[in-house]
Amino acid sequence: MQTRSITFQLLLTAGLLLGSGEQLVSLLRADDAKKSAAATPSPKFDKDGKTPQPGFAKAHESYVEIAKKGDVEVLFLGDSITAGWRGAGKDVWAKHFEPLKAANFGIGGDRTQHVLWRILNGELDGIKPKIAVLMIGTNNSGADSATDIAEGVTEIVKTIHKKSPSTKVLLLAVFPRGKMLPNSQNDKLIEVNKTLAKLDDGGKTVRFLDIGPKFLGEDKQLPKDIMPDFLHLSPKGYEIWAEAIMPALKEMVGK
Numbered sequence: 001m002q003t004r005s006i007t008f009q010l011l012l013t014a015g016l017l018l019g020s021g022e023q024l025v026s027l028l029r030a031d032d033a034k035k036s037a038a039a040t041p042s043p044k045f046d047k048d049g050k051t052p053q054p055g056f057a058k059a060h061e062s063y064v065e066i067a068k069k070g071d072v073e074v075l076f077l078g079d080s081i082t083a084g085w086r087g088a089g090k091d092v093w094a095k096h097f098e099p100l101k102a103a104n105f106g107i108g109g110d111r112t113q114h115v116l117w118r119i120l121n122g123e124l125d126g127i128k129p130k131i132a133v134l135m136i137g138t139n140n141s142g143a144d145s146a147t148d149i150a151e152g153v154t155e156i157v158k159t160i161h162k163k164s165p166s167t168k169v170l171l172l173a174v175f176p177r178g179k180m181l182p183n184s185q186n187d188k189l190i191e192v193n194k195t196l197a198k199l200d201d202g203g204k205t206v207r208f209l210d211i212g213p214k215f216l217g218e219d220k221q222l223p224k225d226i227m228p229d230f231l232h233l234s235p236k237g238y239e240i241w242a243e244a245i246m247p248a249l250k251e252m253v254g255k
Contacts, residue, residue: 044114056107056114063105064122074102074249075129075167077115077156078136081175081232082106089238096242100249103127111139112152116159124163130253132160133245135172137192138231146191149174153196157206168203168252170245171196173210179230181221203252211244 044056052060066072074097076082083106085093093104105123107114115136134156140149157169173193178186193210200208215237217223222230226237233241 044109056109059107060118060121060123063103063118064125066103066105067123067126070126071101072103072127073130074100074133075127075131076102076104076106076133077119078106078134079110079115079139080106080108081138082135083108084232085238088233088235089241092235092238092242096246103129109139110136111144112136112149112156116152116156119156119159119163124160128164129167131170131249132164132167133170133172133249134160135174137174138177138189141174141177141185141188141192146188146195149188149192150195153192154199157199161205169206170248170252171199171206171208172245173197173208173212176212176215176222177227177231178222181216203248207248207252209245209248211241214240214244 044053045051046053076085076097082104085097085104085106093102105118107118110118115134134153136156137149137153140152144152153171157171160167160169173196174189176186177189193212197208197210199206215222215226215233217226224230226234226240228234
């Protein structure tokens with residue numbers, strides 16, 4: 001119950017569940033509702049907490065339209081690192097994922113609460129992907145605790161299954177970040193990933209996969225030819241990502 005409470009506090013304060021805030025508050029104890037004032041606000045909604053800012057809204061609406069057309073069997077959900085499949089990763093995407101009828105629903109700057117809002121507001125309406133590839137949480141790492149980040153990701157996984165029970169989730173560990181490892185922000189993500197690993201049920205509904213070590217050099221640091229800014233991937237980085245997950249994708253489709 002505590003996990004559900006903390007996650008909902010974050011969402012309520014951010015104003016991300018349009019039209020359902022009163023229903024959610026009714027699920028919380030009065031003292032829990034008061035504590036929600038301390039949750040991290042969303043930078044993607046206007047001051048009213050309800051109106052999506054234009055850039056975020058435009059991207060979201062484009063994904064809703066893709067979903068309405070259907071015929072998506074593999075869905076990628078995430079932030080700018082996922083969105084980068086249309087940039088640095090476009091050639092790798094064309095080679096590996098276009099043949100799988102894949103769609104990329106990544107938006108730069110997204111946090112866990114934004115992805116959750118998006119799938120609750122139409123991005124899974126009209127499609128029931130065989131696999132949802134989810135990697136999210138790095139943009140929460142500056143302000144939110146490891147516990148809250150993991151709870152946000154967990155809620156996304158639960159919501160995907162509520163919207164599309166037949167969809168299996170390939171849940172990726174949040175990728176390593178930072179010019180020098182270890183660092184406090186990356187240490188937080190390591191704790192997040194330890195919690196997310198517990199969601200793995202052998203691939204029946206969720207498969208957890210940590211491909212982060214594949215991005216590291218022999219010195220256990222992030223090479224610039226893989227992560228030029230120590231966060232986002234180069235074409236080489238996207239090739240590593242694709243090759244690392246293809247065996248798991250094929251195995252999950254076969255189950």
